[in-house]
Amino acid sequence: MDPVVETIRQEFAAQADPGIRKNAQRFFKEEARCYGMKTATAISIAKKYWKEVKTRDKQEIFALCEELYRSGMMEEAFVVSQWAAQLADRYEPGDITVFRHWIETYITNWATCDGLCNHAVGDFIVRYPDEIEELKRWTQSENRWMRRAAAVSLIVPAKHGEFLDEALAIADLLLTDTDDLVQKGYGWLLKEASRKHTDEVFSYVMANKRDMPRTALRYAIELMPKDLKAEAMKKDW
Structure with a gap:
């Protein structure tokens, strides 16, 4: 596991709120796996660690995103949404295949889809x-x-x-x-x-x-x- 992914997961675990986690499920028909925190908190953590990874090669950042998606945790998917959008000025035509793969493979609810x-x-x-x-x-x-x-x-x-x-x-x-x-x-x-x-x-x-x-x-x-x-x-x- 890349150290930055491990650090993000540790921070999410430390911020987790069982009450928010329990409450989150009512917004979804399907099971929603999450640590339990306000979306704004997850996004602020994503922005914090973007500063550490933004100088990496785009393909390396895509690989980090894939690693985050594999956990199935909603907040980690929100990190991917933030980071992928930050790469907009580096997009190339072939990147649509990456997005298609992510949606087909990892998206499991409307929030991560829309994000x-x-x-x-x-x-x-x-x-x-x-x-x-x-x-x-x-x-x-x-x-x-x-x-x-x-x-x-x-x-x-x-x-x-x-x-x-x-x-x-x-x-x-x-x-x-x-x-x-x-x-x-x-x-x-x-x-x-x-x-x-x-x-x-x-x-x-x-x-x-x-x-x-x-x-x-x-x-x-x-x-x-x-x-x-x-x-x-x-x-x-």
Whole structure:
């Protein structure tokens, strides 16, 4: 084990709170393994140790991330999310295969999925927009976290008005997904896209609401004016 990983684990163990650990489980349907601490505490520890590893070669940092992921502990996954995002100015096109491997192999709940994808994978897509095609392939995976990842990786750029067509294309591919966490993922993506493109997202929802699960629909219209919400929620069948 790399000494920095061992030190991080020791610090997490020292900060662990059994009360927070017990309480954390209520946010997840699946088992969530964690030390038990506020997310902000875990992130501050990640930032602290980033100062020690940031001068290392990118592949070496990726190897440290893999070592952290292998524990299955949520806070260690949060360290990976922080460190991977810090590497954004060193990304190369082939790095998407690393992210795909991590999601397929180590992601086991919505928090670790969103932690990695909202920033690291999203930043990667902004730098290499052609890799949207890879996200589209993820929508066809049997792995629910790959499918959710396809949507939530565009959350931040969508919030800023970018990738509208691509967001709608991914929503199309996930439209009738039966998994509620995937539905919430693409619904969230549409909601963020609606900040700058209310009319377009409303039109999309109205055109697809007969097929769109109510969970996704409610997320998608959350930020819209009351009259548009009411129109979207009308049952016209």
